[in-house]
Amino acid sequence: MGLIGRLKNEISVVKERDPAIHSSMEVLLYPSFKVMISYRLAHKLYKKKHYFLARFVSQRAARKTGIEIHPGAVIGEGFFIDHGNGVVIGETTEIGNNVTLYQGVTLGGTGKESGKRHPTVCDNVMISAGAKVLGSFTIGEGSKIGAGSVVLEEVPPRSTVVGVPGHVIKREDAAAPWETLDQTDLPDPVSEDIAVLKKENTELTTRLLKLEDKVRELSNKKQ
Ligand SMILES: CC(C)(COP(=O)(O)OP(=O)(O)OC[C@H]1O[C@@H](n2cnc3c(N)ncnc32)[C@H](O)[C@@H]1OP(=O)(O)O)[C@@H](O)C(=O)NCCC(=O)NCCS
Structure with missing residues (x-):
C-alpha cells in the first residue's frame, strides 16, 4: 500500500473506532495515528535488518505518544489504540486485524521464555485499559480482556477474561451459524x-x- 493509501486507511480506522471524534483533521492529533505511521516505517526498516534506524523511528514515536511498539512486532490492518499512554508492545507480538487496545496495555513477556515470548492476538480482540498480557500464548478471535487484568495463559475465541490472574467469565462456545453457513444443525x-x-x-x-x-x-x- 502506498503512503497516501496508508494515511487514508489509518484515518478511517480512528474515525470508525472513536465516537468522540468530530473531523478528519482531529485524527492527525491522535497518538494512535502518529504511532502507527511511525510503526509501519520502523517495521519495514526492521525487516530489511536496519535495526538501529528502526529503533530510532520507534523510540522517537514513543517519546511523542507514550506508546512503545517494538519495530519487530507484526500488526494487521484496522489496529487502534484509544488514548494510548503507557502502551508497550513487545518484539515477537503478533496482532491480527481490527484489534483495539486502550491506554496502559502491555503485550509483553514473562522473562522466562526466549524466541517467541510475546502474545499472539487474533482478529477483533479488545484489550481494556491497564491489562497486561504476558507470555507467548494466543488470545482467541473476538475475545475481550477486562480492564486491569493480568492474563498469563491462552484465551479461547469469543471469551471475556477478567481478574488477576485472568480467568474466563463468559464464553460463546458455538460458532455463529452465519460463520459456518450451517443452517441445519442449529443449536x-x-x-x-x-x-x-x-x-x-x-x-x-x-x-x-x-x-x-x-x-x-x-x-x-x-x-
Ligand atoms: C471486560 C469487560 C469488557 C466486560 O464487559 P461485559 O461483557 O459487559 O461484562 P459485565 O459488565 O456483564 O461483567 C461481567 C462480570 O465481570 C465483572 N467484571 C467486569 N469487568 C471487570 C474487570 N475489569 N475486572 C474484574 N471484574 C470485572 C463484573 O463485575 C461482572 O461480575 P458479576 O457477574 O459477578 O456481577 C468490561 O467490564 C471492561 O473491563 N471494560 C473496560 C473497557 C475500557 O478499558 N475502557 C476504558 C475507556 S477509557
Whole structure:
C-alpha cells in the first residue's frame, strides 16, 4: 500500500473506532495515528535488518505518544489504540486485524521464555485499559480482556477474561451459524436444557435409592 493509501486507511480506522471524534483533521492529533505511521516505517526498516534506524523511528514515536511498539512486532490492518499512554508492545507480538487496545496495555513477556515470548492476538480482540498480557500464548478471535487484568495463559475465541490472574467469565462456545453457513444443525437450547435436567434427575434418583438402602440397612440392624 502506498503512503497516501496508508494515511487514508489509518484515518478511517480512528474515525470508525472513536465516537468522540468530530473531523478528519482531529485524527492527525491522535497518538494512535502518529504511532502507527511511525510503526509501519520502523517495521519495514526492521525487516530489511536496519535495526538501529528502526529503533530510532520507534523510540522517537514513543517519546511523542507514550506508546512503545517494538519495530519487530507484526500488526494487521484496522489496529487502534484509544488514548494510548503507557502502551508497550513487545518484539515477537503478533496482532491480527481490527484489534483495539486502550491506554496502559502491555503485550509483553514473562522473562522466562526466549524466541517467541510475546502474545499472539487474533482478529477483533479488545484489550481494556491497564491489562497486561504476558507470555507467548494466543488470545482467541473476538475475545475481550477486562480492564486491569493480568492474563498469563491462552484465551479461547469469543471469551471475556477478567481478574488477576485472568480467568474466563463468559464464553460463546458455538460458532455463529452465519460463520459456518450451517443452517441445519442449529443449536436447540430447550432440548439441551431438557437433556441436562434428565441427567440430573437420573443422578438424584440413584442417590435417593442408595440412601433408602442405607436407611433400611440401619433400621434392620437396630431391630
Ligand atoms: C471486560 C469487560 C469488557 C466486560 O464487559 P461485559 O461483557 O459487559 O461484562 P459485565 O459488565 O456483564 O461483567 C461481567 C462480570 O465481570 C465483572 N467484571 C467486569 N469487568 C471487570 C474487570 N475489569 N475486572 C474484574 N471484574 C470485572 C463484573 O463485575 C461482572 O461480575 P458479576 O457477574 O459477578 O456481577 C468490561 O467490564 C471492561 O473491563 N471494560 C473496560 C473497557 C475500557 O478499558 N475502557 C476504558 C475507556 S477509557
